[in-house]
Every structure is written in C-alpha cells, then in structure tokens.
Amino acid sequence: MKQPIGIFDSGVGGLTVYNSIRKHFPYEDLIYFGDTARVPYGPKSPNTIIDYSLQNARFLLQHNIKILVVACNTSSAYALPHLSNLSDIPIISVIDPGARQAVTLSQKSRIGVIGTEGTIRSGAYTSEILKLNPQTQIWAVACPLFVPIVEEGWQDSQVAYDIANHYLSFFNDKEIDVLILGCTHYPLLKNTIQQVIGSSVTLVDSAEAIANYLCDYVDRDRYEVPGKDRFFVSDNEDKFARLAERILVNHPSYLKRVRLYESWFVDSTV
C-alpha cells in the first residue's frame, strides 16, 4: 500500500506548498491538514505554536504518512526539534529549502526575509542562511497585515500596494538581490511585492523550493493510478473550499472537518 505524504499548515496558505508538491509528484498520495479553527499562528507565542504543531503532526501520523511536510513557516520556525521527537520519518520544513535557494540565487550575498511576526522573531531563516554561507548579510522584517490582506482577497488592490510599500521600504537602502517570501500566503501577493521591491530583486517562494527539495527524500515513482488527495480542516470545510478554489486547480473532492476536544486548566508554572 502507498504511504501518503503528510502536509500541515495553519490554514489555507499551505495549499501553495501542496500545489507545488502535487505538480512535481503526480503519483504520490497526499494528505493535507489545515488548522483553520486556530489560524493564524503568526502572532501567537512559541509554546502555543509548538503545541498546535505537535497536535497537527500527531493527526497526520495516524494516517501512516511516510514523510511530514511542515508547510507553515511559523511552525517550521519553532516546532521542528519538537516534531522530530514524535517520529522517525523525515520531516521537511519550508525554512531549509527556502534558505538554500536564496543562498544559491544571491550573487551579492545580501538577502531579505519577510514573514509573520513569529517567523521573523524566531530568526530561523537568518540562522539557516548563515549555516550555508556565513558571509551573507541578512535583513528581516515582519509583515503582519499581508495574511489578512490575502484572506480578504485584496492582494492586487491599492491598499495592498500601500501596505507593501510601507513594510518593504525597510529594504530601500539594503541593496538586497534576493527576497525570501517566508510565509505561505505571500506567493499570492507576489505581483504586488515584485512591483514594490523592483525587478532587480529575485523573489524566493518556499512553496516552489520545497518541492525540489523533496526529490532527495521521495522517489518519483510512476504508479498505475495518479495520487489521491485528502484534505482535513479543523474549522468548517465550506470556507476552506471557497478559499481553496482560488489557490488549487481542482475543487478538493475529499474534504473533512476534524473536531477538537478541549478542556482548560490553569498553568501553574507561569
């Protein structure tokens, strides 16, 4: 029996990663989990992000996945060492492939990174880039309004342009030649970001980078039947289906809601 590749994200943004993997591996079974009931992760604390990521991974591991792809940059930035304790299967984050591609593409070794508050605060891209090339100069800035702008469907609006202008003006005097889109939502804002940052800067889309990277771990086997897709979400599936139609080529045919059981307790350690 084919073992699926598992992918999780805080919501719909990770579908850009899913798309890219589906394109490169048409015969693989894929299983996607979007934590739409608790999205967004970006503004939340490391401990909460780690808790949520572990729960998401446990859910996917129940489905006998052979490889775990962490499509959410914020989860990748904080939860990776914790996820490794869960299982022996390979775990691929978006940080490593994105950093690698940026270092390869930057001729000036001057790289910019944009992401959520959590991703930028973690310094994960910076330390990964410096491992690959310690001479690189790196500037990073959080763009918290980009996710809601995309979720609102305003990615090509004047407001999106103004907000991008505000955030990206930080790079004006930095002479970067590569900018990492360190959040799965940002590829959907690519046109606006490219327009603001200028054509001399190459944008690195982690969603694209990760699919190339997966080739080291997954054989491009040709099975008799094309790969199957299963989508799970923690909030209502209707809204996910609606947003997914803007990102996916096909309507998600297998889409189920996963519910949470929860109980509160006061953390006496804080």
Place this chain on the structure above:
Amino acid sequence: MKQPIGIFDSGVGGLTVYNSIRKHFPYEDLIYFGDTARVPYGPKSPNTIIDYSLQNARFLLQHNIKILVVACNTSSAYALPHLSNLSDIPIISVIDPGARQAVTLSQKSRIGVIGTEGTIRSGAYTSEILKLNPQTQIWAVACPLFVPIVEEGWQDSQVAYDIANHYLSFFNDKEIDVLILGCTHYPLLKNTIQQVIGSSVTLVDSAEAIANYLCDYVDRDRYEVPGKDRFFVSDNEDKFARLAERILVNHPSYLKRVRLYESWFVDSTV
C-alpha cells in the same frame, strides 16, 4: 464572599468592555478571560465559535461568577442561546445593549452596523434592532481588516483611513444617523471611523452601552475595598500584557495563562 462578574472575549478587544464596567462598578470583582490562543473568532464558522464560547464560559463558571458578560460580538451573535443552557446566572451580550442604544439615538431610524464577517453574517444586530423598532432601516457591512489594523497598532495611519474609506463608502447614500461599532476592537479606531463617516453620524460603542445596561442586573454596592481584577488568557501572557497597556489604565497585576488539553477526531457527521 463577593461573587465576581465574568467577562470573556476572543482576545484583547474585550478590554474596552472591561474598562467601561470597571469605571461604572469600582467595587465589583471582575474576572476576564481572553482566548488569545485562538483569536480571531470573526472569520470562523458558527459551530467553532459556539464551541469556543462554551469552553470560555465553563472556565469562568468554575470561578463562581454571578453574571456572565460576553464581550465578543461574534460570540454574542452565535452562542447566546447555547450559553443560556449552561447556567441560570444572567448572561449579557454586547448586541442587545448596542442595539438598544442605537435605536434610542437614531432620530431618522436609519442605522448602520459594522462588525466582523461572523457578526454581520449572523444578522444579530439587525434582528435585535427590528425587535425594538420594526420601522428601522438597517445597513450592515463586514470590515475584516479593522481587527488586524488595530492589533498592528496602525489605527491612526493613512492605511487605516484608506481601508475605512473603502469599507464605509457603502454607507454614502444610506443617510444613516447612527453607526454601531459591532466589534470590541473598533472603539480603538473611533477617530478614523468618525473622520471618514462624518460628524453627522453618531457612533455607538457597545462597550459603553453594556455598562449602563449592567445596572439592571448588578447593584452599585459600595464595599469597603475596591474590586479586584483577575485576567486569564489562553496564549502567552506577555503579549496580552503589552497590548493591554494600550487599552487598560493600569498594568494587569493578576494575569495567568490557561492551557488547553486537546485531541483530534474526525467528525463523521460532515
């Protein structure tokens, strides 16, 4: 022993309600819960909002509260009948007081409502207003970017003005004389909203309205000692404390994180 008044919100926005209650009832003990680990509620589905609201209420009921204030408009819009099944204590939402004040203030009986996607979709303000005055004409519009704008601290920026202009242009030909700020974050955008909508429109702040309304349920007793405050949040308390300083007069001295135990299961009914 004094029984506290319990207040819950999806995050920090409900502190505008807390402020108003604290001002009007200086001798009451207050206990506030902000679900910062799962904020925002506005874009999520009714079922998820109901689940979260019930969990929040159960947490507060454990603290022997005598009255429950639902400071979150989205929770108020969907969860009220479900919350009533939990307990016999009075439950006060922000919808009813806001609607009542709007009807009292509107001389033209032409009222506008702004809120999150969830609140507007629910039609809760509309049906509450029509109960009070069936002749009222009501126009409602969702403003999903207002919450992230406030969380980002951009409430008085040009971007905030442009976004407000975009959303509120809907009311241009409606000749409303009252606009309900149907989300606890929106009072923090009051200046920008007033500037865009014009001085002929009176803004109704549910946070203010609810405190007046509470007088029907809580005696203004004078105890020997001023009321105590306890704050609980579901995500890290540091960030809440930082945001709270912009809203509260005092630094929250009693602030604890509450953690969740969770497990996933696939909902076979969907």
